[in-house]
Amino acid sequence: MQSKDIKAFLVSSVLPPLLGVACLIGLWGLLAQTNESLPGPLKTWDSAVALFSDPFYQKSPNDQGIGWNILNSLQRVATGFGMAALVGIPLGFLVGRFGFLDRMSAPIISLLRPVSPLAWLPIGLLVFKAANPAAIWVIFISSIWPMIINTAMGVRQLPQDYLNVARVLNLSEWKVFTRILFPATLPYMLTGVRLAIGTAWLVIVAAEMLTGGVGIGFWVWDEWNNLNVEHIIIAIFIVGIVGLLLEQLLVWLAKRFSY
Amino acid sequence: MNRFVLVEDAHMSFDTKQGEFIALRDIDLEIARGEFITLIGHSGCGKSTLLNLIAGLLLPSSGHLFCAEREIAGPGPERAVVFQNHSLLPWMTCFDNIYLGVERVFGANEGREQLRQRTLEALELVHLSHAEKKFPHEISGGMKQRVGIARALAMQPKVLLMDEPFGALDALTRAHLQDELMKIVAATKSTVVMVTHDVDEAVLLSDRIVMMTNGPAATIGEILAVDLPKPRDRLALANDAQYHRLRGAVLEFLYQKQARKAA
Numbered sequence: 149m150q151s152k153d154i155k156a157f158l159v160s161s162v163l164p165p166l167l168g169v170a171c172l173i174g175l176w177g178l179l180a181q182t183n184e185s186l187p188g189p190l191k192t193w194d195s196a197v198a199l200f201s202d203p204f205y206q207k208s209p210n211d212q213g214i215g216w217n218i219l220n221s222l223q224r225v226a227t228g229f230g231m232a233a234l235v236g237i238p239l240g241f242l243v244g245r246f247g248f249l250d251r252m253s254a255p256i257i258s259l260l261r262p263v264s265p266l267a268w269l270p271i272g273l274l275v276f277k278a279a280n281p282a283a284i285w286v287i288f289i290s291s292i293w294p295m296i297i298n299t300a301m302g303v304r305q306l307p308q309d310y311l312n313v314a315r316v317l318n319l320s321e322w323k324v325f326t327r328i329l330f331p332a333t334l335p336y337m338l339t340g341v342r343l344a345i346g347t348a349w350l351v352i353v354a355a356e357m358l359t360g361g362v363g364i365g366f367w368v369w370d371e372w373n374n375l376n377v378e379h380i381i382i383a384i385f386i387v388g389i390v391g392l393l394l395e396q397l398l399v400w401l402a403k404r405f406s407y
Numbered sequence: 408m409n410r411f412v413l414v415e416d417a418h419m420s421f422d423t424k425q426g427e428f429i430a431l432r433d434i435d436l437e438i439a440r441g442e443f444i445t446l447i448g449h450s451g452c453g454k455s456t457l458l459n460l461i462a463g464l465l466l467p468s469s470g471h472l473f474c475a476e477r478e479i480a481g482p483g484p485e486r487a488v489v490f491q492n493h494s495l496l497p498w499m500t501c502f503d504n505i506y507l508g509v510e511r512v513f514g515a516n517e518g519r520e521q522l523r524q525r526t527l528e529a530l531e532l533v534h535l536s537h538a539e540k541k542f543p544h545e546i547s548g549g550m551k552q553r554v555g556i557a558r559a560l561a562m563q564p565k566v567l568l569m570d571e572p573f574g575a576l577d578a579l580t581r582a583h584l585q586d587e588l589m590k591i592v593a594a595t596k597s598t599v600v601m602v603t604h605d606v607d608e609a610v611l612l613s614d615r616i617v618m619m620t621n622g623p624a625a626t627i628g629e630i631l632a633v634d635l636p637k638p639r640d641r642l643a644l645a646n647d648a649q650y651h652r653l654r655g656a657v658l659e660f661l662y663q664k665q666a667r668k669a670a
Contacts, residue, residue, distance in 0.1 A: 309494040312464055315482040317508050317562075327507060331498040 187378045195378035196385075210370070212362055218386065221356065221363040224280070225348045228287025232344065236292040237337060240299025241329070250300065257293065265290035265351040269358060279359035286355045291344035298343070302336025303329065334405050342398040349391045364390075410473075411598055412438035412461060412566055417470030419456055429624040430456045434470070436617065436627065438566075443592060443599045445609040447657065448619030448628075449667050454602045455570055457619075461600060462488050462568050475565055484512045487559035489569040493551040495543040495558075502539045505529050505558045512562045529561035530554075532591060549580035556588070560595065567592075569601040573608070582641065585611060593638060606657045610650060611639060618660045621667065628665065631656055 173189050180188035187195070203215030243250050268289045272282030310332060314324045356365025364383060371379035414436040420429045430453045438444055446454040459465040460472055463482040472479040474486060482488075487508075495504050506526045513522060530536050533553040543551055552572055559567055573581040585608060592599055603609050609616045613633045620628040633653055635644070644650040 309490060309492065310496065312482075312488070312490065313494050313496070315464060316462065316484065316486075316488045317511050318483050319507075319511060323507075323511075327499070328496065331496070 185377065187381065192378045192381050196382045199379065199382060209362070214367070214382075214386070217362055217364045217367045218390065220361070221352050221365065222390070224283050224356075224363065225287055225345075225352050228284040229291050229345060229348050231284075232288045232292040232295060232348075233341065235288075236295030236340075236344075237299050240296045240337070240340070241303055241333070243296060244300035244303025244333075245329075253296075257296065261293045261297075265347070266354055266358070269355060273359075279361055283352065283355045283359045283361075283363075286351055287348045290351045291348040294343035294347065295337070295340040298340025299333060299337045302333035305336070306332050335402065338398065338402040338405060342395065342402065345394050345398060346391065349387070349394055353387055410437045411440040411442075411475060412436075412600070413471075413473040414457075414461070415471045415473070417457075417460060417467040417472060419453070419460060419465065420468045430622060431460075431626065432624045433626045438598065438600065440598055441596050443612055443614045444601070444617060445613040445615075446600065446602045446617045446619060447604065447606070447609050447661070448625065449621055449661065449665065450604065451622045452619040453622050453625040454619055458488075458568055458570050458600060458602050461566070462486050464488075484508060484562045485565045487562050487564035487567055489552070489555045489559045489567070489572045491571045491574055493543070493548075493555040495551055495554055497543050500540050500542055501530065501535065501546070501554045502526055504543070504554060505561050508558050508562045525561055529557040532560060533557045533587065547580075549576050549584060552576065552584065553587070556591070560591065560597070565598065567597045567599045569599065571602050571604065574604070581605075581608070586641070588612065589638065606654060606661070609657060610635075610653050611641060611644065616657060618657065618665075621665050629660055631660075 177188050180186045180191075199214050203213045205213040206216065239253075243253050265286050268286050269282055272285035273279070276282050276285065306329065310328050314328050319327070352363070353365035353368065356363040357369045360366050360369075364387060368380055368383045371377075371383070414434050417431065417434040418429070419431040420427050422428075434457060446457060448454050456465065460467055461474070461479065463479045463486060466480075479486070495501075496507070499507070506522065509522050509525045509529070513525060517525075527536065527539070530539055533556055535550060535553055535557065538546055538550060538554070543554070546554075552575075556569075556572065559569075573584055576584065589612060591597075599612075601612065610633060616631040616633060617627055618629045618631065619625050631653065635647070635649060635653070
């Protein structure tokens, strides 16, 4: 690449995002100047360096390093999300393949999908009588809808051509599923999974604020009670960055399986 | 006459929102073993519908279809179809696309190595041995259609059904594939039914051309026997009087007897 190209690349692709982040930090700094209680970028940075210099300490059940908090949240998301995938994806296939099941499930899905995930928390607490399974239950119920809906859509949009191939070859139901239905639906399925992980990560912070324990959501609430505003701002960044990484991971995965 | 494929008084109608739509009526057709038949007609004349009836992808509203003395009750690998838009499965390599059919037809009696051998032979037949590990999106439209033909031929069908197989290709690629198809059919002695809208293609390839009237309620208008000696050569035919007479007969049918009202 010639130096001119590099310059053009820097101006068109690298400069704008950097400028955007700089604007955000500048605005934040300005706001912090006028408002005494809001810590500025520099103060927050110092606090973050201190926080991340020892991420995995364990002083007491309610006072653990930031690393443990993140990992605990991720583990809850993974459990609830994994169970949602195990239930939601097969359900999506059934709903997409059989019109009767589709019409049967349509009112249930349209009724329950718009419900705020946190509204399910009391039911979880009531049934499981413990905070941790209740939080997982909320993740499960909030991430199952996009998986069902997108998988079913993928099955419904299967081109007739592919089914005709299957019919002419006289393939067995199992072969139709493994060689045609599943691979054709996979991109739609992964879209559902990507939407679901976004929601799940969104919801876990709120759920943990209510349930307590160890986790990034609870940590935010704890630091609010301690009036440690630097840590709350750091938490916002952590939640954002982890969410971004999860999303990117699934985008990468979807790319690998697209054809 | 050896009646290998037999269509007896077939009617086909579809239920639509505007009521019953009659696509085909009074279709009677006999096809001999080893014969190359083309179905030609204006678009909407139901030629693809007739092909789908023979394939078993559609069942007639009334009438009967037979293949090798057995009534056609549904699709099956003994009546292999080459689809218009190739219909290769995009997540499989060319090899796997062909292997899928081979495995279905011969898997019960043959081992993995034999099935592999059959697949490779089919690829060689269409000169695509080098594309064995390629995915459909990595090869050209002409190559995809050749893989589609190889997939159909590898199953050793009783009848090869082709639905405008070269319609989406450019003229040069089409001519090249027509030549290859002629060689393959001569070598395998296949019975072929092909839908086309290309008059030159029909005359070049066919033993008989089945010309269909305009839809709706289309039927067979005329059947033209193409008595040109085989093997045929497109360059030699360019100056052949009989070729031009036949071509003229098809054109006359399409553009005078069945002239389409201006759309």
